[in-house]
Amino acid sequence: MTPLTYIRASDRADALARVGTDGRFLGGGTNLVDLLRQNVEQASALVDISRLDGAIREIEGGGLLIDASVKNAALAAHPIVRSRYPVLARALLAGASAQIRNMATVGGNILQRTRCMYFYDADGARCNKRQPGAGCDALDGFNRYHAILGASDQCVATHPSDMCVALAMLDAVVHLSGPAGERQVPLMDFHVLPGDMPQIETVLKPGELITGIELPPPSDAIANSEYRKVRDRSSYAFALISVAGGLSLANGQVTQIRIALGGVAAKPWRASRAEHALLGRAPTPDAFLAAIREELVDAQPLSGNAFKIGLVERTTVAVLTALAGANA
Amino acid sequence: MICVNGIEISPPDDARVSLLDLLREHLHLTGTKKGCDQGACGACTVLLDGDRVLACLTLAAQAEGRDVRTIEGLSGESDDLHPLQRAFVEHDGLQCGYCTPGQICSAIAMAEELRRGDPSYVTHDLAAGPPVATRAEIRERMSGNLCRCGAHNGIVEAIEAMLAETAA
Ligand SMILES: Cc1cc2nc3c(=O)[nH]c(=O)nc-3n(C[C@H](O)[C@H](O)[C@H](O)COP(=O)(O)OP(=O)(O)OC[C@H]3O[C@@H](n4cnc5c(N)ncnc54)[C@H](O)[C@@H]3O)c2cc1C
Ligand code: FES
Ligand code: FES
Numbered sequence: 391m392t393p394l395t396y397i398r399a400s401d402r403a404d405a406l407a408r409v410g411t412d413g414r415f416l417g418g419g420t421n422l423v424d425l426l427r428q429n430v431e432q433a434s435a436l437v438d439i440s441r442l443d444g445a446i447r448e449i450e451g452g453g454l455l456i457d458a459s460v461k462n463a464a465l466a467a468h469p470i471v472r473s474r475y476p477v478l479a480r481a482l483l484a485g486a487s488a489q490i491r492n493m494a495t496v497g498g499n500i501l502q503r504t505r506c507m508y509f510y511d512a513d514g515a516r517c518n519k520r521q522p523g524a525g526c527d528a529l530d531g532f533n534r535y536h537a538i539l540g541a542s543d544q545c546v547a548t549h550p551s552d553m554c555v556a557l558a559m560l561d562a563v564v565h566l567s568g569p570a571g572e573r574q575v576p577l578m579d580f581h582v583l584p585g586d587m588p589q590i591e592t593v594l595k596p597g598e599l600i601t602g603i604e605l606p607p608p609s610d611a612i613a614n615s616e617y618r619k620v621r622d623r624s625s626y627a628f629a630l631i632s633v634a635g636g637l638s639l640a641n642g643q644v645t646q647i648r649i650a651l652g653g654v655a656a657k658p659w660r661a662s663r664a665e666h667a668l669l670g671r672a673p674t675p676d677a678f679l680a681a682i683r684e685e686l687v688d689a690q691p692l693s694g695n696a697f698k699i700g701l702v703e704r705t706t707v708a709v710l711t712a713l714a715g716a717n718a
Numbered sequence: 719m720i721c722v723n724g725i726e727i728s729p730p731d732d733a734r735v736s737l738l739d740l741l742r743e744h745l746h747l748t749g750t751k752k753g754c755d756q757g758a759c760g761a762c763t764v765l766l767d768g769d770r771v772l773a774c775l776t777l778a779a780q781a782e783g784r785d786v787r788t789i790e791g792l793s794g795e796s797d798d799l800h801p802l803q804r805a806f807v808e809h810d811g812l813q814c815g816y817c818t819p820g821q822i823c824s825a826i827a828m829a830e831e832l833r834r835g836d837p838s839y840v841t842h843d844l845a846a847g848p849p850v851a852t853r854a855e856i857r858e859r860m861s862g863n864l865c866r867c868g869a870h871n872g873i874v875e876a877i878e879a880m881l882a883e884t885a886a
Contacts, residue, residue, distance in 0.1 A: 393732070393733075394733055394734060395733060396733035396779040398779075398782075416777075416780075418775075419775055419776065419777060419780065420757055420772070420775050423736070423775045423776075423777060424756050424757060424775060427756075428756075436733070438779075438780060440780065449886065463769075464871065465833075465837070466836075467834070467836040467837065469845075472837060472844040472845050473844075473845040476844050476845070479837065479841065479844050480844065483838055483841075484839050484840040485838060486757075486862070487760065487861060487862020487863075488770060488827075488828065488831070488838075488859055488862050489760060489763055489770045489771055489772045489826070489862045490757060490772065490775075490823065490862065492766075492769045492770060492771050493771050493775065493776065522721050564814065624861075625839070625857075625858055625861035626862055626864075671876065681866040686844070698723075
């Protein structure tokens with residue numbers, strides 16, 4: 391780690407004014423401190439925003455506005471999140487460990503970087519994300535954890551967040567503030583696919599701050615929602631794949647359906663094709679399987695992760711079948 | 719200032735110093751252990767304003783104005799062992815002991831999370847009241863503390879004993 395200055399911001403305006411061109415915002419530090427120490431990232435100044443206001447407020451119309459510095463643990467334990475947005479509480483609780491959830495902020499979780507081991511190996515591996523044009527050692531290396539959807543020949547890394555899969559499923563909106571003012575971006579448009587510029591991971595502009603996340607008012611499918619994560623050990627491990635699902639029924643037909651997938655792409659993957667295929671259909675395991683297969687027609691497995699296709703299929707069918715049972 | 723086990727300490731001049739290195743290298747409080755230095759093992763767990771955190775990924779500067787408690791600060795005024803330390807001895811909650819300070823700090827905060835009613839990934843009904851501290855709950859909640867010696871069964875038993883003692 392190269393020498394740096396530490397600044398504790400007193401409020402948002404102070405944070406924006408002091409981050410400058412070379413500074414970085416510091417949330418819980420659970421990703422950034424690690425990346426700086428491994429020399430994957432560099433910064434001359436850290437502007438600590440982890441102690442800024444961390445409120446969770448109900449807003450007009452029934453949604454929820456969550457400040458960016460709210461800790462992952464506090465969000466998961468919040469009574470409104472637990473009762474009205476169960477998919478989000480479960481996804482948060484599926485991530486990392488209790489210690490890390492006490493430190494990690496909502497803003498930092500959204501901006502956490504891939505866990506691709508070649509990205510992390512600054513001294514020993516080629517990585518187009520870390521060093522554009524260098525090549526990608528994951529393409530024919532250890533790619534068990536890598537993408538099956540939306541990847542490119544430049545980068546096959548996945549976004550590792552559990553929380554973001556739930557946010558994608560919920561149609562959450564990211565609130566931003568920067569030198570050019572404030573704006574809002576749907577979470578689904580916030581992360582971008584690698585294409586030939588895998589170093590660009592989001593639409594965040596330099597010096598821009600995530601100020602919060604807005605959740606829509608809960609619908610029936612959100613009230614009846616779940617998150618299931620499949621990993622190499624049962625806790626404290628990143629997802630191989632995960633499924634966030636929400637569903638409601640009327641007269642034996644699917645009236646609302648929401649599906650998002652984790653561990654399959656460089657961004658949380660909203661399974662819109664599968665959703666479309668299921669609307670108005672009877673909620674049978676066969677229909678669920680056919681729908682998720684439709685979503686995965688473009689999947690391109692790598693040498694070490696073809697198993698993810700079957701795993702996504704079975705996990706999606708299991709989640710939706712359980713939700714249909716709960717809603718019947 | 720940073721309050722470490724009740725004593726006020728100046729933060730280090732170099733902003734890169736982690737809370738873990740401040741404790742071990744600057745204050746010689748070597749009870750807190752460094753396992754991986756990258757958030758993956760839990761050996762460095764300490765209590766920050768009562769919450770369990772990883773000292774290896776916390777910059778010392780971030781602890782300014784806060785209360786840090788380490789394994790050395792658990793017994794308080796008397797030199798008696800903390801009830802959980804006694805339970806670890808009684809239930810063979812350790813072999814080499816390297817993960818133990820982290821396990822103990824972690825479990826003390828976990829007991830408070832359970833008391834508050836915080837859910838975990840294995841809590842069936844997230845919206846219901848305080849979860850029951852089953853073995854499955856304890857194992858999930860303690861999964862951030864690895865033990866290379868595999869003393870987990872004794873660790874869970876020691877925690878169960880402490881929870882039973884404080885409930886009594
Ligand atoms: C061992 C380990 C296991 C883990 N397992 C999981 C897991 O299973 N699932 C999972 O989802 N995650 C997991 N994580 C990752 C963890 O969730 C993230 O590290 C955490 O959410 C990052 O939040 P933070 O506040 O600590 O971010 P920081 O590390 O402080 O920051 C991360 C990035 O976000 C930027 N940033 C932070 N806040 C803002 C803001 N408000 N506006 C603009 N930029 C901002 C920083 O500049 C930095 O680039 C794990 C981490 C570790 C170390
Ligand atoms: S040393 Fe901090 S988690 Fe391993
Ligand atoms: S007792 Fe040896 S690592 Fe746990």
